[in-house]
Amino acid sequence: MKKKLNSTLIIAAAGSGKTTELIKQIIEKSRELPPDKFLAVITYTNSATNEILERLQKNISVHQNIFVGTIHSFLIKFLIKPYGKVLGLVPNELIITDYEINVGKSSSNPFVEKNIIVNRLSEKGVLTYDYIITLSKKILDNENVKKRFCNRIRYLFVDEFQDSTKTQFEIFDTLRKGKNSEVILVGDPEQRIMNFKNKPRKGKSPSGEKSVPLHPIDTLQKKKTYTISKLMSNYRSSETIVNFINQFHSSIQQEWANKKITSKNPVMFIQSTKLKSIISDFNSLCINKAYCEFIPKTRFFLAHENKVYNNYRKSNFDNKSKENLPLFTCIYDYLSSFYNIKKDKLHQILEMEEIELRKKCLLVFYEINYNLNIDLDDFSNFIETTFSRKRVETGEKVSFKIKERTKRLVDELSNRITPDKEHLSIELTEYRDSFLTIHKSKGLQADAALVVAKNEKELLMWLENDKEKRLNDQQDKCRLGYVAFSRPKEFLCIACLTPISKPTLQLLNKFKVNIYSPLEEQVQTTLQTL
Numbered sequence: 458m459k460k461k462l463n464s465t466l467i468i469a470a471a472g473s474g475k476t477t478e479l480i481k482q483i484i485e486k487s488r489e490l491p492p493d494k495f496l497a498v499i500t501y502t503n504s505a506t507n508e509i510l511e512r513l514q515k516n517i518s519v520h521q522n523i524f525v526g527t528i529h530s531f532l533i534k535f536l537i538k539p540y541g542k543v544l545g546l547v548p549n550e551l552i553i554t555d556y557e558i559n560v561g562k563s564s565s566n567p568f569v570e571k572n573i574i575v576n577r578l579s580e581k582g583v584l585t586y587d588y589i590i591t592l593s594k595k596i597l598d599n600e601n602v603k604k605r606f607c608n609r610i611r612y613l614f615v616d617e618f619q620d621s622t623k624t625q626f627e628i629f630d631t632l633r634k635g636k637n638s639e640v641i642l643v644g645d646p647e648q649r650i651m652n653f654k655n656k657p658r659k660g661k662s663p664s665g666e667k668s669v670p671l672h673p674i675d676t677l678q679k680k681k682t683y684t685i686s687k688l689m690s691n692y693r694s695s696e697t698i699v700n701f702i703n704q705f706h707s708s709i710q711q712e713w714a715n716k717k718i719t720s721k722n723p724v725m726f727i728q729s730t731k732l733k734s735i736i737s738d739f740n741s742l743c744i745n746k747a748y749c750e751f752i753p754k755t756r757f758f759l760a761h762e763n764k765v766y767n768n769y770r771k772s773n774f775d776n777k778s779k780e781n782l783p784l785f786t787c788i789y790d791y792l793s794s795f796y797n798i799k800k801d802k803l804h805q806i807l808e809m810e811e812i813e814l815r816k817k818c819l820l821v822f823y824e825i826n827y828n829l830n831i832d833l834d835d836f837s838n839f840i841e842t843t844f845s846r847k848r849v850e851t852g853e854k855v856s857f858k859i860k861e862r863t864k865r866l867v868d869e870l871s872n873r874i875t876p877d878k879e880h881l882s883i884e885l886t887e888y889r890d891s892f893l894t895i896h897k898s899k900g901l902q903a904d905a906a907l908v909v910a911k912n913e914k915e916l917l918m919w920l921e922n923d924k925e926k927r928l929n930d931q932q933d934k935c936r937l938g939y940v941a942f943s944r945p946k947e948f949l950c951i952a953c954l955t956p957i958s959k960p961t962l963q964l965l966n967k968f969k970v971n972i973y974s975p976l977e978e979q980v981q982t983t984l985q986t987l
């Protein structure tokens with residue numbers, strides 16, 4: 458008897474181990490896959506594609522009829538290449554480009570003008586990413602092609618479904634409607650932080666008033682076309698953080714599942730409004746056992762826009778102490794000026810794998826920590842021997858600068874506590890760049906995170922807990938807060954660059970956030986000592 462094909466929407470909130478779940482389900486379905494049908498997995502980045510393929514290969518042999526790739530490569534393989542030419546929509550040779558067509562503001566109708574350019578390019582075989590989606594939809598208008606497409610694919614998995622556009626969803630849903638395929642969509646409505654071009658346009662409701670179309674990940678939860686399944690555990694964060702983020706999720710209340718994180722660190726709000734003080738308060742809280750039980754080895758500094766941290770980074774990291782930077786960043790920075798090589802090119806030019814480079818950096822750390830009287834000339838020799846590369850001498854002035862730089866590195870590192878084995882392995886495996894926009898931090902995690910709002914209005918959007926308002930937030934502002942708050946495992950601090958009002962303070966209290974005001978802290982300490 459033919460097995461009933463049941464399409465599913467898996468709601469997987471932050472830290473729920475959605476990749477693990479995805480892999481598990483792909484393996485299960487691959488066992489039921491007829492050899493003449495395809496199982497396709499759509500991912501949103503090439504690195505996600507690689508991770509999924511690597512993890513699959515550890516468990517099954519990935520046959521020709523299993524496809525893992527981005528939406529664009531999926532559509533090119535299954536629709537554009539086999540049918541585009543036959544239908545006379547594209548020429549033989551295709552060039553795919555990520556070039557974005559931007560029509561000048563002076564244009565009277567930029568939308569139409571852009572379409573004309575994109576169509577002309579496609580006639581010549583040049584396809585932009587956006588056009589690949591439009592073209593695929595056009596191809597699917599042909600009933601014959603639609604039937605063949607539906608017959609070819611038995612299972613379709615879509616990762617990060619919340620970031621799909623409406624048109625992309627319509628293409629996926631074609632397969633479900635064909636009744637020969639099973640579609641498995643995995644995503645988190647609360648982590649939908651699309652960029653502008655993906656936004657649905659406003660329409661008018663039958664009554665004439667402006668309506669805001671909801672994303673399919675929200676509407677599908679109310680329909681019966683897809684079975685809804687929810688991953689209820691959070692394997693990433695402490696109980697306090699899980700409870701905190703639950704207050705902002707519109708469809709899931711997660712359970713704290715990582716019982717290894719036993720610390721009860723409170724979620725903190727730092728009351729300073731100057732970025733420099735905020736960062737310094739955050740770093741002091743990280744090493745204060747009263748607030749943070751274990752010193753976090755990986756820290757994220759998050760904000761909506763890069764510019765929040767830019768000035769701070771320029772003025773502090775170019776000249777002064779880097780004492781709170783991760784160990785490897787300090788040594789990479791040093792090596793970068795020592796050899797005059799860009800930081801991200803170090804492993805390439807020094808001809809070693811990233812992990813090898815990090816191990817050598819540890820040798821540098823130990824050399825500084827176990828050798829109390831470092832001779833700066835000897836240190837240069839040590840670096841050259843350790844990294845098997847001589848520094849190119851470029852004059853006395855530079856030599857003097859390198860000596861100064863070495864002195865600074867020795868100062869920075871000799872004050873550090875020797876990392877124990879456990880922490881070392883964390884640093885070796887989980888090191889990440891610390892300053893990130895919230896968009897960039899998606900999918901990543903750190904031991905601690907500082908999340909800075911540029912003003913009270915932004916903070917209040919992040920703290921919005923009215924489900925309807927969150928659902929209708931067209932600019933993803935509320936959800937940006939959720940993504941940022943759900944990154945840390947152990948310690949979450951929030952701050953705001955403008956003073957906040959009393960009602961906002963009360964709101965923070967309502968959400969069980971502790972307020973940290975360094976001045977009050979000082980007064981308390983002084984009073985206690987009297």
Ligand SMILES: Nc1ncnc2c1ncn2[C@@H]1O[C@H](COP(=O)(O)OP(=O)(O)OP(=O)(O)O)[C@@H](O)[C@H]1O
Pocket residue numbers: 469470471472473474475476477645648692693899900901943
């Ligand atoms: N079944 C599991 N048991 C124990 N730990 C798990 C399990 N699944 C995932 N983890 C761990 O939990 C953490 C979060 O998992 P992961 O990054 O896959 O979550 P996610 O669902 O992708 O979250 P986000 O959407 O926030 O990026 C990781 O450290 C991962 O190793």
